[in-house]
Amino acid sequence: MNYTLSQLEIFLRIAQTGSVTKAAELLHLTQPAVSIQLRNFQSQFDIPLTEVMGRKIYITDFGKEIAVAAESILEQVHAINFKTAVFKNKLTGKLKISVVSTAKYVLPFFLNDFLKLHPDVELILDVTNKRTVIQNLEQNEVDFSLVSIIPQKLELQQMDLLPNKLYLINNNPIDYAKDDNLSEIFQKLTLLFREEGSGTRQTMEEFIFRNDIKFSKRLQLTSNEAVKQAIIAGMGSSILPLIGLKNELLNKDLHIIPIKNLPIKTMWSLIWLKNKKHSPVTMAYLTYLEENKARIIEEKFAWYDNY
Structure with a gap:
């Protein structure tokens, strides 16, 4: 067999969407290009991956198993690329933080230099109310939250940043x-x-x-x-x-x-779930805060002690 990563991704998107057209849109390819790659991918198997009935495409049971395998392979490829970038001292990935609205006056000062040091880190910052912040954290949709009132019903770890x-x-x-x-x-x-x-x-x-x-x-x-x-x-x-x-x-x-x-x-505290599996990005950010928070407070919040 001689299928490509591109063919695996195309077939996975077709299986997920149930549509060649939608798969093409997701991958920013033309529909004919996706159809050709699907045929080339199918030609390497003796068992049908899809069935076309009317104008709709269906994934066979065998095709569904191939789609699961394709998803796993693509995840591993992504992990290899990520580890390679980290090994080359190029920190990449997403940093997802949810903060209460007032924390927008705090967190940027604890993020700015970190993001300058690691320009390939993608920040996703959600500024909302406390209730939504806690929901985001509880559902593991974010890496960290910044709050001034620690929720009592979750098992958390925390790093205090600023009174x-x-x-x-x-x-x-x-x-x-x-x-x-x-x-x-x-x-x-x-x-x-x-x-x-x-x-x-x-x-x-x-x-x-x-x-x-x-x-x-x-x-x-x-x-x-x-x-x-x-x-x-x-x-x-x-x-x-x-x-x-x-x-x-x-x-x-x-x-x-x-x-x-x-x-x-x-206290303004950065919090995260106790059993959170940290990525290289989130681990690097915690290390950065430990090493720099005292300096940031002295440089950016000296006015605070006047009140």
């Missing part, structure tokens, strides 16, 4: 005494909340419950950025992570309102 501090924020400075009653303070404010499933909302609600705070007015918005802009416009106040407020605080568009029991302090 997370949340303050009461307003568009005007308000001077409350530290011992003022929190409910009295919050009764005077319109509170802006994130949507259900948000980690920032969870932290804010836990603070309100823990301190038995009563409040009268509330609005709901779907991102920290939307909440921030609403505060600037004078629509209300909210408890927000400091990490996304640097420019607005420096420009005095926003102000931290000092009250007792704030800031709330958590």
